[in-house]
Amino acid sequence: MSVRGGSDIHIIEFNARWMLTTTFKRLSGIFYYMVEVKTYRYKLYNRDALEYLDSILVIAGHIYNHCIALHRKYYALYHKSLNKYALQKHLTKLKKRYKRWNDVPSQAIQDITDRIDRSYKLFYSNLKKGVKTNLPHFQKSAKYKSFTTKQCGYKFHGNNKIRIGVKEFAYWNSRPFDGKVKALTVKRKSSGYYIYVVVEQESKTETLAKSGKIVGFDFSLKNFLVSSDGSDCSMPKLLQRNLNSLRNLSRKYSKSKGKRGSLRRLQKLHEKITNQRNDLHWKLAHRLCKTYDVMVFETLDLASMDRRFKKSINDFGFNAFLSILEYVAHRTGKTVMYADRYFASSQLCSECGYKNAALKDIGIREWVCPNCGTIHNRDFNAALNLQKVGASTFSKKHPITGAC
Numbered sequence: 133m134s135v136r137g138g139s140d141i142h143i144i145e146f147n148a149r150w151m152l153t154t155t156f157k158r159l160s161g162i163f164y165y166m167v168e169v170k171t172y173r174y175k176l177y178n179r180d181a182l183e184y185l186d187s188i189l190v191i192a193g194h195i196y197n198h199c200i201a202l203h204r205k206y207y208a209l210y211h212k213s214l215n216k217y218a219l220q221k222h223l224t225k226l227k228k229r230y231k232r233w234n235d236v237p238s239q240a241i242q243d244i245t246d247r248i249d250r251s252y253k254l255f256y257s258n259l260k261k262g263v264k265t266n267l268p269h270f271q272k273s274a275k276y277k278s279f280t281t282k283q284c285g286y287k288f289h290g291n292n293k294i295r296i297g298v299k300e301f302a303y304w305n306s307r308p309f310d311g312k313v314k315a316l317t318v319k320r321k322s323s324g325y326y327i328y329v330v331v332e333q334e335s336k337t338e339t340l341a342k343s344g345k346i347v348g349f350d351f352s353l354k355n356f357l358v359s360s361d362g363s364d365c366s367m368p369k370l371l372q373r374n375l376n377s378l379r380n381l382s383r384k385y386s387k388s389k390g391k392r393g394s395l396r397r398l399q400k401l402h403e404k405i406t407n408q409r410n411d412l413h414w415k416l417a418h419r420l421c422k423t424y425d426v427m428v429f430e431t432l433d434l435a436s437m438d439r440r441f442k443k444s445i446n447d448f449g450f451n452a453f454l455s456i457l458e459y460v461a462h463r464t465g466k467t468v469m470y471a472d473r474y475f476a477s478s479q480l481c482s483e484c485g486y487k488n489a490a491l492k493d494i495g496i497r498e499w500v501c502p503n504c505g506t507i508h509n510r511d512f513n514a515a516l517n518l519q520k521v522g523a524s525t526f527s528k529k530h531p532i533t534g535a536c
């Protein structure tokens with residue numbers, strides 16, 4: 133059994149409605165809160181000016197492709213990878229030749245070189261490990277979707293207005309942010325333009341009242357989660373539910389001549405499904421943290437999961453949910469625990485502890501314990517086992533391994 137966050141720096145990061153990174157620093161064995169970086173997303177309005185962002189993105193895409201070409205040329209000539217700073221210097225010179233490049237904020241151009249540098253580094257580090265990664269490649273400007281700038285190139289005015297480059301935009305201020313703005317990303321999505329404001333702020337934790345409840349959860353491919361106390365933690369399979377509309381739209385897309393419109397409708401539906409799933413994840417995470425003190429899960433090993441179940445796993449988004457739950461638990465003073473990878477939660481009888489190896493076959497949903505005769509539901513029994521092992525570990529307050 134281990135509590136996530138056992139390293140010096142623990143990062144929780146996800147592409148959610150608002151992304152965040154939390155940094156902990158180890159101080160004499162206690163996890164000490166240091167700084168919280170949060171990202172807020174807002175939608176931009178101003179139909180005339182949005183075209184301006186489109187033009188910036190097109191130029192940014194050109195610059196990106198230009199950089200990729202330079203990287204390749206340099207490698208062909210010298211068999212070395214091009215240094216980021218040398219490239220930045222060269223780009224500054226090129227700005228005199230290509231006047232339109234000046235429309236893109238200079239930090240956004242720096243960010244392009246950073247992005248390429250990061251993906252080259254990832255490529256080389258993966259190469260050493262023997263993992264196959266694609267080299268950064270040329271992109272159509274329609275596929276180039278965002279630019280990031282740190283301190284300059286934008287200014288927040290009052291009244292939910294922001295100036296980006298030379299144009300002013302209104303944004304839908306769904307929740308105001310406070311703290312120091314570290315960076316701003318402008319992103320084109322199928323449903324419109326968004327700004328992502330990265331803010332550094334003090335942590336605000338509100339410790340929820342302790343309920344004294346410890347609960348175990350088994351991942352279920354049918355209902356999302358099965359809890360050890362029988363409470364309903366199910367979630368609909370949103371992709372499955374919208375399958376017919378998705379199929380219709382993609383059929384229309386493959387047949388239509390004016391492909392842009394039908395592609396947009398398809399992308400919009402995908403975005404809607406992602407938003408809905410995300411919303412359900414957050415709601416469930418808050419509900420669980422209100423109800424329970426300690427939540428115990430099995431360690432999810434997606435790599436070893438059967439390919440047949442990949443669709444359901446992706447549809448439920450288990451990993452994204454766990455990231456959200458960990459974050460909410462951290463802020464509300466609750467605990468998320470993970471059983472050891474080798475803990476056979478679904479094979480043990482929760483009554484007498486007998487291990488039934490026949491249950492490796494995932495098709496068996498109900499079984500009778502040969503030792504004590506208890507009738508078990510597979511998922512519920514697993515959740516009970518997780519609850520038990522979590523309760524014993526938590527009361528001892530020190531991690532144990534190899535619980536089976």
Ligand SMILES: [Zn+2]
Nearest residue numbers: 481484501504
């Ligand atoms: Zn038994």
